[in-house]
Amino acid sequence: MSGGHDLLIVGGGPAGLATALHAARAGLDTVIAEPRRAPVDKACGEGLMPGAVRALTALGLDVPGHPITGIRYVQGPRQVQAPFRHGPGLGARRTTLHDVLHRAVLDAGVPVLPLRVADVRQDTAGVTVPGTGLRARWLVAADGLHSPVRRSLGLEVTTHHAPRYGLRRHYAVPPWTPYVEVHWGTHAEAYVTPLGPRLVGVALLTARRAPFATQLETFPELAARLPPTAAATAVRGSGPLRQSARTRVHGRVLLVGDAAGYIDALTGEGISLALTGAEALVTNLLRGTPSRYETDWRHSTRRHRLLTELLVRARQQPALAPRIMPTAARLPRLFTAVVNALA
Known part of the structure; x- marks a missing residue:
C-alpha cells in the first residue's frame, strides 16, 4: 500500500x-501513537508471573527488579503459600518495565508519535486516523482498559457486575518475604509485592469507594508494617476493572492487552496475557490469518478467564467470600497446582 x-x-x-x-x-513497518511521555506509570500490582518473565526473556529483555518465589494468601492467622515450580517471578516497578520495553522499541527503529487517537476509519485495504495523515494496512488497539478505539468502533459490551477498582502505593520498607502476599479482607484484597531492597508495592482491589488509607486500616497486621511516614509515592487508582469487548478482530483493527477485555486483577496475570496476546497477534498477521487471532486469544486466556471469573463471583457472594482463604489453606496442594497452572 x-x-x-x-x-x-x-x-x-x-x-x-x-x-x-x-x-x-x-x-x-510499524509505528506507535502514544501521547504520554515515557516511562508511563499506572496503578498496577507490579508482580510479573513466571510466564511474563519467560516472555520478556524470549524478547531478549532484562528487567531489573526483585525475584518473587511464589504466592502467599493471608487472612488473619491463616496462611497458605505456593512456590513457583518453573522459575521465579519478578517484582518490577511499572515505570521500569515500561522503560525497558520503550528503549527496545526505539532500538528496533519503531517511531513513537505523540498522538492521541480516539477515532479510526477503515476500508478493505487499510485503516486511517482522521486528521493525522496516518494510514496502515492494520491497526492494533492497545490503548488500555478504557480503550477509546474500542469504544469508537462500538465493540464495548455493557456489564452489570458490581464495579471493582484498583489502588496502589509504594512504601520504603524492606520486603519481609520473597512471596507476593495477598491479604484477604472483608471488602478488599491487598497485594504486597517486593520491588527492591527497601521498597514494596501495595495494591488494593476493592468494590468500596474509600481512600487508600481508610481501606488499608481494615488490614491491621499489614498496616502495622507500613507506617504512613514510609509512603514513597502518591496513590494511583484504576477502574472499573471489568471491561468487555465483542470481538478482538474487527475488520482491519485488532485489540490486544487490556483493550481486548479484562475481568479483574485478582489473579495478577495482566502483563502475562498482554505479552502472550502481542505475540499471537503478530504471528497471525504474518501468517495471513488475522481472524484466527480471536481463536488464539480465547484459547490462551481461557484458563485465566475461567478462574478469575469464579474467584470474583465467589468474592461477591457473602456466603462464599469468607470461605475462599480457608479452603485454600485446607487444600494446599490444590492451591499450589492452581497457582502454577496460571504462572
Whole structure:
C-alpha cells in the first residue's frame, strides 16, 4: 500500500510496545501513537508471573527488579503459600518495565508519535486516523482498559457486575518475604509485592469507594508494617476493572492487552496475557490469518478467564467470600497446582 505503514499501534503501554517489538523484528513497518511521555506509570500490582518473565526473556529483555518465589494468601492467622515450580517471578516497578520495553522499541527503529487517537476509519485495504495523515494496512488497539478505539468502533459490551477498582502505593520498607502476599479482607484484597531492597508495592482491589488509607486500616497486621511516614509515592487508582469487548478482530483493527477485555486483577496475570496476546497477534498477521487471532486469544486466556471469573463471583457472594482463604489453606496442594497452572 503506497504511503502507509504495515502496522499502526495505538497505545504505548506494555501490550502495544511488545506488539511493536514482535512486529519490527519480523520486518513489518510499524509505528506507535502514544501521547504520554515515557516511562508511563499506572496503578498496577507490579508482580510479573513466571510466564511474563519467560516472555520478556524470549524478547531478549532484562528487567531489573526483585525475584518473587511464589504466592502467599493471608487472612488473619491463616496462611497458605505456593512456590513457583518453573522459575521465579519478578517484582518490577511499572515505570521500569515500561522503560525497558520503550528503549527496545526505539532500538528496533519503531517511531513513537505523540498522538492521541480516539477515532479510526477503515476500508478493505487499510485503516486511517482522521486528521493525522496516518494510514496502515492494520491497526492494533492497545490503548488500555478504557480503550477509546474500542469504544469508537462500538465493540464495548455493557456489564452489570458490581464495579471493582484498583489502588496502589509504594512504601520504603524492606520486603519481609520473597512471596507476593495477598491479604484477604472483608471488602478488599491487598497485594504486597517486593520491588527492591527497601521498597514494596501495595495494591488494593476493592468494590468500596474509600481512600487508600481508610481501606488499608481494615488490614491491621499489614498496616502495622507500613507506617504512613514510609509512603514513597502518591496513590494511583484504576477502574472499573471489568471491561468487555465483542470481538478482538474487527475488520482491519485488532485489540490486544487490556483493550481486548479484562475481568479483574485478582489473579495478577495482566502483563502475562498482554505479552502472550502481542505475540499471537503478530504471528497471525504474518501468517495471513488475522481472524484466527480471536481463536488464539480465547484459547490462551481461557484458563485465566475461567478462574478469575469464579474467584470474583465467589468474592461477591457473602456466603462464599469468607470461605475462599480457608479452603485454600485446607487444600494446599490444590492451591499450589492452581497457582502454577496460571504462572
